[in-house]
Amino acid sequence: MNTELFIGGNYVAPSQGGRFADIEPATKNRLAMVAAADSADVDRAVAAAREAADRGPWPRMTAEQRGKILHRLADAIERRARALGTLEARDVGKPIAECINHDVARAARNLRFFAAQAEVWTQEAAFGAAKFLGADLRLVNLTARSPLGVGAIIIPWNSPLMLATWNLGPALAAGNTCVLKPSELAPLTCLALGELGNEAGLPPGVLNVISGIGEAGAALVAHPGVDGVAFTGGVATGRAVMASAAQSLKRVTLELGGKSPNLVFADADLQRSAAGVARSIFRSQGQSCVAGSRLLVERRIAEEFVAMVIEQARRLRIGDPLDETTDYGPLISAAHRERVDSFVKEAAREGAQILTGGSAPEQPQRGFFYLPTILDRVAPRSRAVCEEIFGPVLTVERFDDEDEAVAMANSTTYGLAAYLWTCNLERALRMADRIRTAMVWVNSFFLRDLRTPFGGARLSGLGRQGGRYSLEFWTEPRLLCMTYPEGTADG
Ligand code: NDP
Numbered sequence: 001m002n003t004e005l006f007i008g009g010n011y012v013a014p015s016q017g018g019r020f021a022d023i024e025p026a027t028k029n030r031l032a033m034v035a036a037a038d039s040a041d042v043d044r045a046v047a048a049a050r051e052a053a054d055r056g057p058w059p060r061m062t063a064e065q066r067g068k069i070l071h072r073l074a075d076a077i078e079r080r081a082r083a084l085g086t087l088e089a090r091d092v093g094k095p096i097a098e099c100i101n102h103d104v105a106r107a108a109r110n111l112r113f114f115a116a117q118a119e120v121w122t123q124e125a126a127f128g129a130a131k132f133l134g135a136d137l138r139l140v141n142l143t144a145r146s147p148l149g150v151g152a153i154i155i156p157w158n159s160p161l162m163l164a165t166w167n168l169g170p171a172l173a174a175g176n177t178c179v180l181k182p183s184e185l186a187p188l189t190c191l192a193l194g195e196l197g198n199e200a201g202l203p204p205g206v207l208n209v210i211s212g213i214g215e216a217g218a219a220l221v222a223h224p225g226v227d228g229v230a231f232t233g234g235v236a237t238g239r240a241v242m243a244s245a246a247q248s249l250k251r252v253t254l255e256l257g258g259k260s261p262n263l264v265f266a267d268a269d270l271q272r273s274a275a276g277v278a279r280s281i282f283r284s285q286g287q288s289c290v291a292g293s294r295l296l297v298e299r300r301i302a303e304e305f306v307a308m309v310i311e312q313a314r315r316l317r318i319g320d321p322l323d324e325t326t327d328y329g330p331l332i333s334a335a336h337r338e339r340v341d342s343f344v345k346e347a348a349r350e351g352a353q354i355l356t357g358g359s360a361p362e363q364p365q366r367g368f369f370y371l372p373t374i375l376d377r378v379a380p381r382s383r384a385v386c387e388e389i390f391g392p393v394l395t396v397e398r399f400d401d402e403d404e405a406v407a408m409a410n411s412t413t414y415g416l417a418a419y420l421w422t423c424n425l426e427r428a429l430r431m432a433d434r435i436r437t438a439m440v441w442v443n444s445f446f447l448r449d450l451r452t453p454f455g456g457a458r459l460s461g462l463g464r465q466g467g468r469y470s471l472e473f474w475t476e477p478r479l480l481c482m483t484y485p486e487g488t489a490d491g
Contacts, residue, residue, distance in 0.1 A: 006194030009204030025093030052205030147175030170470030258416030340391030415457030
């Protein structure tokens, strides 16, 4: 387990020797003491990335050459799938089956996908005409995309390896060098990427990973040596990142939270929809930006449907994340469990009915477990309905018709995702058109082609990731204009 900072191709101790404890959510035991970067370490990491961007081979390699190395990094991840999945399960508390089969597999896929995208990404050319110094000229305008330079990537604790590679993939494939800052709550698989990058042949300085707590993130975003920032996390920090980046007009992309509704109509396949709704909110214990945390259900099927979702919630196997049969693990930390519980208690004080869950499990569980929770009769403007809880809490609201459903779905300040459950195609299209989220799924949850735009509208974020959207973010479009005179050489 690597717990030092990874800078310039080597694991190094933090300059002031700072460390913080990384706690295992399922046991409350200390998993590791991890290096805490301060602003001097941020300087070192950015200097290494800057050197590799300005004088190293990486930006000048062809997309194919870089792609070969990224494929080797993906190979290294796949070879270590069990070890990385186990580390992620221990560090994050997610069930190991999900870590290995989804997160680690997606980490390799992210790198392979963007390596391939960068190779086939075509650039533009346009012919034109202009008069210059009295001569009639023909123009050839070429648009070339150069790497942006040094990227700062700040990712959260809920899916560290998957989100790190989702951002590193396009940044590296496009020729940038990077400083990756994982969350202090789950930094271990990101730190392991340094060693895997060396094994794959990434030149020194191309990938730097700095763990830290309370200082490194802000110092990294403010650093004059950084050219672009990709931040995934909460809205408040996203605002601070944007304000800081504005000082030097750095490019910023923000992937923030959500309060995504599941809209269930009476014409839906109710059994499948109930399983889908439960999965959308209880997968990763609700600690997901795309969690379907609101159930908006047509009134005439509400009682029947809610009972089906409760049944799904109660069927989840809660337990040790390292057990292959576990569906549902602990929350990330004691503070987060308290925060989740405070939403539930507040809603209950305001009159909400707790249909299931609403507390830690009764049988002694050592970790930060919290039961899958469903709240009914929640006051429409209550915090539980309007704010992201980022935990396993589903609120239930009822609607009578499409207009009311749309008004409810659009009533929060977020705009990430919506899930429509209906067998009526025209209704699905009509609703998708009226709902103001950046992503809409019909009769499914979170399935997607990596070429499509992922991200949020309104308070859910800024910019999009995926396919060409990511490659555009990580490159600077540049014009090269060449001319030749009108007519032929022989007049
Ligand atoms: P935060 O939004 O607080 O982000 C924490 C990360 O941001 C750390 O790496 C931290 O680094 C860095 N950071 C803090 N301040 C700044 C700053 N001013 N400039 C740059 N970087 C900074 O995440 P939390 O984990 O505390 O989660 C808070 C809430 O965010 C959750 O409850 C949830 O609602 C939401 N969230 C959303 C996620 C998503 O996928 N969209 C993922 C995780 C959380 P340092 O330690 O050095 O300060």
